[in-house]
Amino acid sequence: MQLSDLHSRQKLIKSVEIVPKRDFNIGDLLECREVFSDIADMMTAPENQMGKPGIDPLVALYILTQGTNVVAMPHITPRDKNSLYISSQILTSLKLGIKNFFVIAGDPISAERNIKEVREMDTNQTINHIRNIALDMNQGSEVTIGGAFNPNRTAEEEIVRSKVNSGATMFISQMCYSSEPFKQKWIRDRKFKLSIGFMPILKKGRIKSLREMGVELPENVRSILENSENLRETSLKLIAALMDDLKGYVDGIHIMPLGNNGIAKEILEIL
Numbered sequence: 001m002q003l004s005d006l007h008s009r010q011k012l013i014k015s016v017e018i019v020p021k022r023d024f025n026i027g028d029l030l031e032c033r034e035v036f037s038d039i040a041d042m043m044t045a046p047e048n049q050m051g052k053p054g055i056d057p058l059v060a061l062y063i064l065t066q067g068t069n070v071v072a073m074p075h076i077t078p079r080d081k082n083s084l085y086i087s088s089q090i091l092t093s094l095k096l097g098i099k100n101f102f103v104i105a106g107d108p109i110s111a112e113r114n115i116k117e118v119r120e121m122d123t124n125q126t127i128n129h130i131r132n133i134a135l136d137m138n139q140g141s142e143v144t145i146g147g148a149f150n151p152n153r154t155a156e157e158e159i160v161r162s163k164v165n166s167g168a169t170m171f172i173s174q175m176c177y178s179s180e181p182f183k184q185k186w187i188r189d190r191k192f193k194l195s196i197g198f199m200p201i202l203k204k205g206r207i208k209s210l211r212e213m214g215v216e217l218p219e220n221v222r223s224i225l226e227n228s229e230n231l232r233e234t235s236l237k238l239i240a241a242l243m244d245d246l247k248g249y250v251d252g253i254h255i256m257p258l259g260n261n262g263i264a265k266e267i268l269e270i271l
Contacts, residue, residue: 036070045075048080099142105123127166
């Protein structure tokens, strides 16, 4: 099954980001497959998250989704690769039946690591490059290319338009805790698919780090979180209320649990 098949069903698409452990077995991936195969429609996996070496998302997602109806959508970033390597990565994905790609710029590499970024192409060029490969392979109608979305950014309409013109047909937002930005007229009138991103807050220290990451956290939500005696329960209530208010405005929900797959499972089960 591909993402285009899910979109054609006119249902809320439930997806989760899986961060594979940096160890020497696939037990964590098999466990995630067991947990999410019946409750998630799609899984994504980051590529060298935070600019640190990580498990290849293509390999991880191939293991995670084999034998299930869950759609795989690996992150693709031009930060670490030139166009030749990206071409190889896309061709390998297509050979394995993975036809969905989430293109993002990638987190900056820390200067203290003394590693150079590549960035031969920017995100728009990468999206266009993947689209051209799909067309050359006669896979254009089956391949879905996604991009990142920030409804709080002033120039977002123009940024999204450029990504759509490059070949993106769906977007996943950054972590959001308010429904209001998604009710803007240009977003309501969109021609692309959109999933809202949500990160459950399980530690109060995370509240401060969200601000440092540039994530908009409404004052009323901040107050609720800071005064909560059970952040797990509060996060569940926040996302349930948020999605109830966004019925008809978004096409999906994407949970980014930072490895806490238990809370991701609870969220997907209540939606």
